[in-house]
Amino acid sequence: MSHTIANKEKLLLRVKKIKGQLSSLEKALEDEKECFKILQQISAARGAIHSLMSEVLDGHIKEHLGNHVSEDDREKEILNLASLLKTYLR
Amino acid sequence: MSHTIANKEKLLLRVKKIKGQLSSLEKALEDEKECFKILQQISAARGAIHSLMSEVLDGHIKEHLGNHVSEDDREKEILNLASLLKTYLR
Amino acid sequence: MSHTIANKEKLLLRVKKIKGQLSSLEKALEDEKECFKILQQISAARGAIHSLMSEVLDGHIKEHLGNHVSEDDREKEILNLASLLKTYLR
Amino acid sequence: MSHTIANKEKLLLRVKKIKGQLSSLEKALEDEKECFKILQQISAARGAIHSLMSEVLDGHIKEHLGNHVSEDDREKEILNLASLLKTYLR
Incomplete structure (x- = not known):
C-alpha cells in the first residue's frame, strides 16, 4: 500500500x-x-x-523507487522525481 | 493606506x-x-x-520602512522584518 | 561603522x-x-x-534602514533591499 | 561511468x-x-x-537509482538520497 494511502488520515489532517x-x-x-x-x-x-512536501517526498523516494518496484515503473518514477525536484528547487 | 488594504481584493483572490x-x-x-x-x-x-509571500514582503518593505513612517514605528518594523526573515530563510 | 566593516574579520573567516x-x-x-x-x-x-547571507542581511536591515540614515539613502536602500529579496526568494 | 566523472571538467569549471x-x-x-x-x-x-546542486542531484537520481544498479546499492542510495533531501530542504 502506498505511503500516501497508509498515512491518509494523518496527511488529511495536515x-x-x-x-x-x-x-x-x-x-x-x-x-x-x-x-x-x-x-x-x-x-x-x-x-x-x-x-x-518534505514528508511526502521522503515517503515517495523510499517507496516508489525501491527493489519491489517493476523496472518500467522505476524508470518512469525516476524521471518524474528528477523533473519535480528541478521545479521545486528552482 | 497599507498595501495589504489597497490590494485586498487581489490578495484575497490569491x-x-x-x-x-x-x-x-x-x-x-x-x-x-x-x-x-x-x-x-x-x-x-x-x-x-x-x-x-514575495509579493506581500515586497509591499511591506516599500511601505512600512519608508520616510513617511514615524521613527518609533520604523524601529519596530525593522526588528519585526529582521526576525521574520530569519525564520523564513532558515 | 557599517556592520560588514565592524564584523570584517569574522565575515572574512566565514x-x-x-x-x-x-x-x-x-x-x-x-x-x-x-x-x-x-x-x-x-x-x-x-x-x-x-x-x-542570513547574517549579513540581518545586519543590513537593522543598519541601513534605521532612523540615523538620511532620507535619500533610506529610499535607495529600500528599493535595493526589495529587489535583492525578489531575486533571492525566487 | 558516473555522471560526476563523465562531466568532471564541466563541474570543475563551475x-x-x-x-x-x-x-x-x-x-x-x-x-x-x-x-x-x-x-x-x-x-x-x-x-x-x-x-x-540541482544539476548534480538530477544526474544522481537518474543514474544511481536506475535499473542497472544492484539491489543492495539501490537500497543504500535511496536512504542516502532521502536523508540528503531532508537536510537540504529543511
Whole structure:
C-alpha cells in the first residue's frame, strides 16, 4: 500500500490544518489587520506546506523507487522525481 | 493606506485560489490518487504561497520602512522584518 | 561603522571557510569520489553560504534602514533591499 | 561511468567559478565595500551553488537509482538520497 494511502488520515489532517491557516489569513486580510501579522501568517502556512512536501517526498523516494518496484515503473518514477525536484528547487 | 488594504481584493483572490489547490489535494488524498500526483499538487500550492509571500514582503518593505513612517514605528518594523526573515530563510 | 566593516574579520573567516569547502569539493571531483559524497559537500557549502547571507542581511536591515540614515539613502536602500529579496526568494 | 566523472571538467569549471565569486566577495569585504554590494555578491554565489546542486542531484537520481544498479546499492542510495533531501530542504 502506498505511503500516501497508509498515512491518509494523518496527511488529511495536515492539509486541513493548512486550510485553516489560510482561512485565518483570509480573515486577517478582510479585517484589514496590520501587514506584519499578515506576513507572519503567510510565512507560517508556507512553513507547514514545505514540511508536508518534505514528508511526502521522503515517503515517495523510499517507496516508489525501491527493489519491489517493476523496472518500467522505476524508470518512469525516476524521471518524474528528477523533473519535480528541478521545479521545486528552482 | 497599507498595501495589504489597497490590494485586498487581489490578495484575497490569491488566498482563495491556494485554498482551492488544497481542496483538490485533499480530494486526491481521499481518492487515493497516485503519490506522484499528490507531490505535484503540494509543490504547486507551495509555489503559489511562496510567490504570495514575495509579493506581500515586497509591499511591506516599500511601505512600512519608508520616510513617511514615524521613527518609533520604523524601529519596530525593522526588528519585526529582521526576525521574520530569519525564520523564513532558515 | 557599517556592520560588514565592524564584523570584517569574522565575515572574512566565514568566506575563507566556504572557499575551503569548495576546494575539498574540487578535490573530490578530481579524485572521482562517489557522487553522493560530492552531493553532500555541495549541500554543506550551500548551507554555509545561505547562513552567511542570513547574517549579513540581518545586519543590513537593522543598519541601513534605521532612523540615523538620511532620507535619500533610506529610499535607495529600500528599493535595493526589495529587489535583492525578489531575486533571492525566487 | 558516473555522471560526476563523465562531466568532471564541466563541474570543475563551475566550482572554480564559484571560488572566483568568493574571492571577489573576500576582496569586497577587505576593501570595505558598501554592504549592499556584499549582499549581492553573496546572493550570486548562493545562486550558483544552488544551481550546481540541482544539476548534480538530477544526474544522481537518474543514474544511481536506475535499473542497472544492484539491489543492495539501490537500497543504500535511496536512504542516502532521502536523508540528503531532508537536510537540504529543511
